[in-house]
Structures are given as C-alpha cells and as structure tokens.
Amino acid sequence: MGSSSGEEEGTNKWVPPSQRPELADVVPVGQDDGPCPVVSISYRDDFREVMDYFRALYSAGERSPRALHFTAEAIHFNPGNYTVWHFRRLVLEALDTDLLQEMNFVDQIAESNPKNYQVWHHKRWLAEKLGPDAANSEHEFTRKMLAIDAKNYHAWSHRQWVLQALGGWESELQYCNQLLEEDVFNNSAWNQRYLVITSSPLLGGLVAMRDSEVDYTVEAIMANPRNESPWRYLKGLYKGDNYLPVADRRISDVCLKVLKDDSTCIFALSLLVDLLRMGLQPSDELKGTIESMENCDPETSHVDLATAVCSILQKCDPLRISYWSWYRTTLS
Amino acid sequence: MGEPGELAADEHVRYIVTAEKKKDSFESLVMEHLRLSGAYWGLTTLDLLHKLQAVDAREVVDWIMSCYHPESGGFAGNVGHDPHVLYTLSAVQVLCLFDRLDVLDVDKIADYVAGLQKEDGSFAGDIWGEVDTRFSYISICTLSLLHRLHKINVEKAVEYIVSCKNLDGGFGAMPGGESHAGQIFCCVGALAITGSLHHVDRDLLGWWLCERQCRDGGLNGRPEKLADVCYSWWVLSSLIMIDRVHWIDKEKLAKFILNCQDKENGGISDRPDNAVDIYHTYFGVAGLSLMEYPGVKPMDPAYALPLDVVNRIFLRKQQ
Numbered sequence: 079m080g081s082s083s084g085e086e087e088g089t090n091k092w093v094p095p096s097q098r099p100e101l102a103d104v105v106p107v108g109q110d111d112g113p114c115p116v117v118s119i120s121y122r123d124d125f126r127e128v129m130d131y132f133r134a135l136y137s138a139g140e141r142s143p144r145a146l147h148f149t150a151e152a153i154h155f156n157p158g159n160y161t162v163w164h165f166r167r168l169v170l171e172a173l174d175t176d177l178l179q180e181m182n183f184v185d186q187i188a189e190s191n192p193k194n195y196q197v198w199h200h201k202r203w204l205a206e207k208l209g210p211d212a213a214n215s216e217h218e219f220t221r222k223m224l225a226i227d228a229k230n231y232h233a234w235s236h237r238q239w240v241l242q243a244l245g246g247w248e249s250e251l252q253y254c255n256q257l258l259e260e261d262v263f264n265n266s267a268w269n270q271r272y273l274v275i276t277s278s279p280l281l282g283g284l285v286a287m288r289d290s291e292v293d294y295t296v297e298a299i300m301a302n303p304r305n306e307s308p309w310r311y312l313k314g315l316y317k318g319d320n321y322l323p324v325a326d327r328r329i330s331d332v333c334l335k336v337l338k339d340d341s342t343c344i345f346a347l348s349l350l351v352d353l354l355r356m357g358l359q360p361s362d363e364l365k366g367t368i369e370s371m372e373n374c375d376p377e378t379s380h381v382d383l384a385t386a387v388c389s390i391l392q393k394c395d396p397l398r399i400s401y402w403s404w405y406r407t408t409l410s
Numbered sequence: 411m412g413e414p415g416e417l418a419a420d421e422h423v424r425y426i427v428t429a430e431k432k433k434d435s436f437e438s439l440v441m442e443h444l445r446l447s448g449a450y451w452g453l454t455t456l457d458l459l460h461k462l463q464a465v466d467a468r469e470v471v472d473w474i475m476s477c478y479h480p481e482s483g484g485f486a487g488n489v490g491h492d493p494h495v496l497y498t499l500s501a502v503q504v505l506c507l508f509d510r511l512d513v514l515d516v517d518k519i520a521d522y523v524a525g526l527q528k529e530d531g532s533f534a535g536d537i538w539g540e541v542d543t544r545f546s547y548i549s550i551c552t553l554s555l556l557h558r559l560h561k562i563n564v565e566k567a568v569e570y571i572v573s574c575k576n577l578d579g580g581f582g583a584m585p586g587g588e589s590h591a592g593q594i595f596c597c598v599g600a601l602a603i604t605g606s607l608h609h610v611d612r613d614l615l616g617w618w619l620c621e622r623q624c625r626d627g628g629l630n631g632r633p634e635k636l637a638d639v640c641y642s643w644w645v646l647s648s649l650i651m652i653d654r655v656h657w658i659d660k661e662k663l664a665k666f667i668l669n670c671q672d673k674e675n676g677g678i679s680d681r682p683d684n685a686v687d688i689y690h691t692y693f694g695v696a697g698l699s700l701m702e703y704p705g706v707k708p709m710d711p712a713y714a715l716p717l718d719v720v721n722r723i724f725l726r727k728q729q
Contacts, residue, residue, distance in 0.1 A: 109442065109490065129442075133490055159443045161491040164538060199540040229632070231583070231590060238586050265633040269588040272577060277586065306621065306633045314577030398620050401657040 094124060095131040100144055106130030107137060125155045136165050141172035150183065157191045163200055177204055181212075185219055192223055198232045202239060213246035221253070228257060229266045238273060247278045262298055268307040272314055288315050296332045303336040309345040313352070320356040329353065334364050341371045342394035347387050354384035355409060384409045417698060418673045419705060422691055423461045425676025426452045429688060445488040446477055450500040451692035457507050457716050458695050458707045467508045474501050475513060483515070483522030484536070494536045495523060499548045502555050506719050511556070520558035523549045531566030532584075542583045543574050547596035551713060554603045555723060568606045571597045579614030591622060591631035591644040602651045602712040616654030619645050627662030628681070638680045639670050639690045642697025647711035650700060660701045667694045 095101050108130055132152045135145045149166040152159065170180060181204050188197045201219075205212045220237040223230055241247055251274050257267035275287040292315060298308040312332075316323040323329045330353055336346040354360065360368075360383055368386055381389075388406040392399050429452060453470070456462050477486045477497065484493025485501040498519065505511050526534045526549065533545040546567055553559045573585045574597060580589025581597035594615070601607050622629045622645050628637025629645045642663060649655040669682045670690070677686025678694035699709040699716075710720040 107490075109488070137490075156442070159491075160494065160536075161443060161486070164492050164536075167538065195540070199538065202540070203538065229635070231588065235583050235587055238584070242586070263634045266588050269576070269582075269586075273586040310578045310618075317577060397623055397625075397659050397662070398657060401617060401620050404657070 092124070094127055095148075096127060101131060104131055104134045107133035109133070128152055128155055132162060132165075136161070141169045143173065145169050146173065146175070153187060157187050157194050157197055160196050163196045167200070167203060177208055180204055181208070181215075188219075188223070192227060192230055193232055195232070198236050202236060205240060205244065210244045213240055213244040216240045216244070217246050224257070228261060228264050231266075234266050234270065238270070241273075242277070247274070247280050250274045250278060251281065258298065262302055263305050263307065265307045268311050272311060284315070284317070291315055292326065292328055296328055299332055300335065303340055303343050303346060306345060309349060313349065324353055324356050324358045330358055330361075330364065334361075334367060337367055337371070342390075344391065344395050347391050347394075351384050351387040351391070351405065351409075354387065382409070417668060417695075417703060417705065418671050418676060419459050421673060421676035422671075422678070422695065423456060423459055423464060423676070425672075425686070425691065426455055426688065427464050443487045443491055444497070446474065446485060446497040446500045446504075447487065448688055449474070450503050451688050453504055453507055454715065455688075455692045455695045457719070458699050458709065459705070460707065462507060467510070470504065471508060471510050471513060474504055477501065480515070480518070483518040483520075492536065493522070495526060495533070495545055495548045495552070496535060498523060499552045502552050503713075503715055506555060506715055506723060509719075509722060511723075514556070516556050516558065520553055520556050520561050523552050524558075524561040527562050527567065531563060531568070531570035533567070543571060543581060543593050543600075544583070544596050546571055547600040550600045550603050555713065559604070564604050568601065568604055568609065571600055571606075572609045575609070575611075578618045579611045579616075580618050588632065589618065591619070591629070591641050591648070594619070594648050595644040598648045598651050599712045599714075607652065610652055612652040612654060616649060616652055616657055619649050619654070620657040623658050623663065626666055627659065628666035629658075629663065636681065637666065639667055639678055639697065640680065640693040642667055643693040643700070643714075646697055646700040647709075647714070650711040655700070664698060664701055664703065667697055670694060 095104075096106070106127070109126070128151055132148055135148055146166065146169045149162050149169065152162045153166070156162070170177075181201070184197060184200050184204065188194070188201065191197050201216070205216050217237065217240060220233045220240070223233040224237075227233070241250065251271070254267055254271040254274060257264055258271070261267070275281060275291060276284045281287055292312065295308045295312045295315070299305070299312070312329065313323070330350070333346045333350040333353070336343050337350070340346070365383060368383055368390075371390060385406060388402055388409065391402040392406070395402060449470070453462065453465065456464055474485070476489050477491070478501070479486060479493045482493045484495065485498045486493050487497040502511070502514070502519070505514065526536070526545070528534060528541065532541045532543075533549045534541055535545045535548075549562065550559070550567060553561060571581065574581045574583070574587060574593075576582060576589045578589050580594050582588050582590060583593050587593070598607070598610060598615075601609055621633070622631070622641065624630055624637045626637055628639070629641040630637050631641045631644065646655060646658075646663075649658065667678065670679045670684070671677070671694070672679070672686045675686075676691075677688075678691040679686045680690050695706060696709055696714070699706045700711060702708065708717040709715070710717045713720045
C-alpha cells in the first residue's frame with residue numbers, strides 16, 4: 079500500500095500530503111464517522127491523511143492534474159472506495175486525458191485487485207469510450223486475468239460485455255477449447271462455450287452447432303464422468319426439447335457407457351431417468367445394466383426402469399435423498 | 411455451553427457490538443466506504459439474536475441520515491461518499507429494523523432508485539451506469555419496502571431478469587453470465603417480490619441449488635468451488651422462495667456453519683478455522699435462521715430482514 083506522492087515523479091520515499099509543497103493550500107477534511115457503535119473503524123494514520131486531503135479536493139470539486147494524481151494515490155490505498163473512482167472519472171472527463179494511458183493505469187490496479195467491482199467498472203467505462211478498437215486489447219487483458227484465476231466472475235462478465243458490445247468473437251470458441259483442455263471442470267468455461275455457440279454472429283447458433291457440440295461434450299464426459307458441467311451442458315444443447323435428446327442415441331449411449339464403469343455416477347443416472355421420463359424406450363442392454371445394478375434389492379425388481387434408477391439414486395446420493403425421493407413421486 | 415455445534419449467541423453479540431477494528435488492519439481501510447452495509451449486517455444479526463436494544467437506535471438513525479444525499483435521494487456508504495443503490499437499500503433496511511421509515515422522504519428516495527432503471531428494464535447501481543442483476547434486486551427490494559414499486563416498469567424489470575436465466579435454471583449478473591448462487595438470490599428475490607416466480611423453473615433450479623451442498627455439509631456458489639458460509643444464505647433463501655429447501659441436508663449444513671464460529675471471541679468465518687468477519691457472521695446467523703435454529707428469529711428470504719420486521723411493514727396500512 080502507499081505509493082509515491084505522484085505516479086510520475088518516481089520517488090520512492092512516501093511524503094505525507096501535509097508536507098508536500100504542492101498541497102500547501104489545501105485544508106484537509108476529516109472523516110465524520112458519527113456516533114454509531116456498529117462497525118466502528120480506526121484508520122491507519124497515513125491512509126487517514128491521504129483521505130483527508132482527498133476529501134478536501136473532492137468537496138472543492140477541483141478538476142486538476144494534482145487532483146488526478148491524488149485520486150491515484152487514494153486508489154492505491156483502497157481500490158474499493160467507489161467515491162474516489164467517481165471523482166477520478168469526473169477529473170478525467172474535465173482534463174480530456176489520454177484514455178489509453180488511463181487503461182494502463184487501471185489494468186495495473188486490476189492485476190492486484192482482480193475481484194474489485196470498481197476497477198472492472200472503470201475498465202468498462204473506458205472501453206465504452208474507446209470503442210471497438212479496444213476489443214482485442216480487452217480480450218487480451220481478461221485472458222491474462224483468467225490465466226491467473228480461470229473462474230474470476232468479474233473478468234468473465236467484462237469479457238462477455240466486450241464481446242457483445244465491441245466484438246472480437248473470432249477466436250472465442252478456440253479459447254473455450256483451450257480453457258477446457260486446461261481444466262475440464264471449469265464451469266465458467268462451459269458457460270462461456272454456451273454463450274459462444276448460442277450468440278456468436280460467426281457460428282450460426284445453437285441448432286447449427288448442436289451436432290458437433292454433442293460429440294465434443296460426450297467426449298468430455300467420457301474422460302471425466304463425475305464432472306457436473308458437461309452433463310448440464312449436454313442437456314442445455316436440447317433446451318426445452320423432449321423429443322430430440324430421446325431420439326439421439328448418443329445421449330442414452332453415454333449414460334450407458336458411463337454406468338458400465340461407474341454404476342453410482344449421479345449425473346449419468348440423473349440424465350437417464352430424465353430420458354426415461356421423456357419417453358426413452360430402453361434397449362435390452364440398458365435394461366440389463368440397470369437390473370444388474372439393483373438386483374441385490376428385491377424391493378425394486380418389479381418396478382419400472384425409471385423408478386429403479388431413482389431408487390439407485392436415493393442410495394448413492396444420500397445428501398440429496400429428499401430430492402430423489404421427490405423425483406420418484408413424479409414418475410407415477 | 412461449549413458443546414461443539416451450539417450457537418455462541420452471546421459471543422457473537424459481543425463481537426458485533428465491540429466491532430472496533432484494530433488500527434492498521436487492512437479491513438479497517440477497505441471497510442470505510444461500505445460502512446452502511448456493515449451496519450446492516452451487524453444490526454440485522456443483533457436483531458435475529460433478539461439483541462437490537464444493545465445499540466442506541468437514535469444514534470444509529472442520526473448517523474444513517476448523515477449518509478443521505480438530499481439532492482439525489484440516495485444514500486452513500488459513509489458520510490461524505492457518493493450515493494449508490496447498494497447503500498440506499500442498506501439504509502432502508504436498517505431503518506426498517508428500527509421501525510423508523512418515518513424519517514425518510516420516501517418519494518425522493520423512490521425517484522432516485524426508479525431513475526436508475528434503463529430502457530431494457532435493467533438497473534444501474536449509480537449515475538455511472540454499472541448494470542448487474544444485483545441492482546435489479548436492490549432496486550425492487552428498496553421500492554417494495556417503501557411501497558413504491560409502481561414507480562418503475564415492473565414488467566420490463568422482470569423481462570430483463572428472465573433474460574439472465576441459464577440452461578441450468580440459474581441466473582447470472584447479465585444475459586449470458588454464469589449462474590452464481592449470489593446472483594440467483596438476487597434474481598429469485600426480485601421475482602418473488604414482484605410476484606413473478608412463475609418464470610423460474612423450480613425443479614431444475616432446485617436441483618442445481620441442492621447440488622451446491624458439498625460433502626462437508628457446506629454450500630458452494632458454483633460447481634467445483636469450495637463451500638463458504640455466505641452461500642448458506644444465498645442458496646437457502648433461494649430454495650425457500652422456490653419451495654425446495656427440503657432438498658438439502660439441513661443438519662449437515664447447520665453443523666458446517668457452527669463449525670465456523672469463533673466460540674471464544676465471537677464471530678463466524680467463511681470456512682472452519684479461518685478469521686471471522688462481520689459479513690460471514692451475518693450470513694451464518696441468517697442461514698441458521700432460515701433453518702429455524704432455536705433462539706434465532708425467523709428471517710424473510712426475499713427481503714433479507716427478520717420476518718416480524720417485514721410483517722410490520724406490509725401489514726400496516728400503506729403510507
């Protein structure tokens with residue numbers, strides 16, 4: 079925390095604002111925290127002094143280079159203080175500052191504060207002003223941030239906004255492939271993939287993409303059957319349609335293949351019972367597999383296949399036994 | 411006392427009332443601008459534990475009103491900061507706790523919030539235009555508590571929220587955004603308040619939400635993430651609103667929350683053995699309240715206030 083008195087001087091020793099000649103005419107304004115005993119706060123002294131001077135410049139509405147420098151300093155102390163950012167934008171607008179330089183400034187802050195709402199909003203404000211030319215560099219930046227934390231919600235939101243507002247879809251599906259290669263359990267990347275196949279102006283939409291996406295997803299499931307995300311994605315590919323997933327043998331086949339190796343895979347059992355409920359006529363092989371799994375339980379041997387699958391789920395997912403018990407009641 | 415698995419209510423009350431942060435602590439620096447939300451977390455927890463009288467109501471109300479911006483009609487997170495809907499809701503909620511909505515210029519505040527609705531039905535958080543389904547909830551909740559929902563285009567607001575629905579039945583921060591338990595609370599809460607829950611696929615979302623329960627009993631906010639006490643609130647309240655809360659293992663969840671307590675000095679942390687903070691203390695106690703834990707007041711899952719407070723607002727004749 080704490081930085082030099084102005085980002086351009088490059089001095090290493092921090093000088094308290096009260097000892098800086100360029101601020102001699104400013105009368106600091108203290109924070110009035112009132113008498114409320116809940117969440118009372120003691121401030122570190124240097125931070126308090128910086129904020130006292132910030133408040134003075136802010137309440138005077140001073141739109142000057144020194145005010146801009148001072149907001150940078152206050153931001154270094156506390157990048158979450160939204161009022162400092164607000165004031166900075168007012169000063170930036172008044173001074174007609176170079177916005178690319180400002181983007182570099184905020185990128186540096188974002189790198190050390192990747193989950194800060196204010197920082198990402200400031201970036202968006204700048205990107206909006208810079209327009210489509212900013213798309214590629216913004217995508218590069220979120221890529222860099224997602225390389226550090228591939229599930230950072232702020233970075234994803236920003237990336238999606240840039241895609242939809244400024245463009246840059248060209249390599250997005252490839253990027254999803256890359257992230258899923260690195261970590262196939264990354265739900266954010268699966269979510270992004272869904273956005274790309276449904277919204278990219280370059281790919282033709284969900285219906286055009288469905289066939290190849292089913293292959294891709296089945297492969298991902300076979301590699302890691304206990305991964306929640308691709309199972310949900312697979313269902314999402316048939317959004318709202320009860321006929322198509324039942325008719326597409328690849329869907330019931332992936333359930334069967336998984337269950338042969340891992341008879342307690344909740345997601346395979348769950349999708350299977352969904353398919354059965356939607357009217358899947360089970361193959362003899364599928365019937366045989368399920369029956370061999372539950373043949374130790376004579377109670378279920380005479381019920382229909384969907385109910386049998388539900389009773390298996392009740393046993394192998396005890397944390398959610400109430401959900402599966404409810405599901406079972408919907409079958410009759 | 412001292413048994414593992416009991417709520418250390420007295421210690422939590424003491425922790426909140428004496429939440430004097432250590433000088434030089436990082437939290438003290440970063441909390442300054444959101445002090446009003448801190449007040450909401452702390453005071454709601456006190457009320458849930460039947461100890462709201464431990465603070466001086468008049469002092470609190472005076473301080474809250476010193477965060478008010480009469481020109482805009484919004485509240486700032488602290489004295490001298492800029493107004494934002496986040497803190498406007500916190501201010502209204504705290505005033506509800508003390509039954510002091512009478513100090514407000516209700517129409518002025520409602521106009522501030524309503525003025526932030528955009529053409530597509532979404533809401534910005536302040537004049538700078540950051541849009542997020544969090545702000546849809548905040549605006550709708552604030553206006554409803556003030557009996558002023560008619561000041562916005564509710565139909566459009568609902569339409570925008572529904573446009574953020576995902577293939578898993580959950581909701582994100584904006585259209586296409588990943589489902590996240592916190593955003594789901596906001597969207598389901600806003601839909602509940604506006605009587606629009608028919609847009610939710612309850613069984614699909616309910617299953618996604620109950621899949622958030624991890625082996626340790628705690629809840630996470632997204633697949634493959636660690637459990638965190640705060641999701642006890644976001645997930646449970648959503649499950650209650652869609653009438654599916656019986657799908658999770660409450661006993662295991664309660665144990666997880668109770669294991670996150672600092673039983674000596676009070677406070678609750680995100681995960682067992684981590685440092686406590688006021689945010690997780692609130693979410694832990696609120697989560698227990700939703701599970702009808704003995705000695706804790708029942709909480710309204712949509713308004714995030716004790717049920718008796720919400721009843722007082724809506725059973726009383728409208729202003």
